[in-house]
Amino acid sequence: MIGAVASLNIKKNDTVVVIAGRDRGKRGRVLRVVPVKRRVIVEGVNFIKRHTRPNPQKNVKGGIVEREASLSVANVQLVCPECSSATRVGRKQLDDGRRVRICRKCKGVIDK
Numbered sequence: 632m633i634g635a636v637a638s639l640n641i642k643k644n645d646t647v648v649v650i651a652g653r654d655r656g657k658r659g660r661v662l663r664v665v666p667v668k669r670r671v672i673v674e675g676v677n678f679i680k681r682h683t684r685p686n687p688q689k690n691v692k693g694g695i696v697e698r699e700a701s702l703s704v705a706n707v708q709l710v711c712p713e714c715s716s717a718t719r720v721g722r723k724q725l726d727d728g729r730r731v732r733i734c735r736k737c738k739g740v741i742d743k
């Protein structure tokens with residue numbers, strides 16, 4: 632695809648497992664996908680400490696805030712809802728014309 636953002640195999644609310652980096656082995660739900668950057672934010676994974684300055688105009692208190700930082704989609708793998716193992720994602724078209732993601736391991740349909 633040229634000039635378009637390739638669609639990712641990971642979508643919001645998927646369960647993924649981290650396969651590289653500091654949080655390797657952790658599982659979590661995908662909170663947000665950033666297709667342009669090919670990054671995802673996963674609940675409870677890749678916490679970073681943000682030092683914030685107080686900003687009274689925006690009602691922001693100073694201090695240290697912990698929040699999830701995005702990680703590359705290359706570092707996560709989808710957990711199949713059918714066989715609950717980490718898997719690569721295939722695609723197929725159903726008889727009704729819908730295009731869905733399938734699990735490469737159990738061939739189960741991921742998108743209901």
Ligand SMILES: [Zn+2]
Nearest residue numbers: 711714734737
């Ligand atoms: Zn499966």
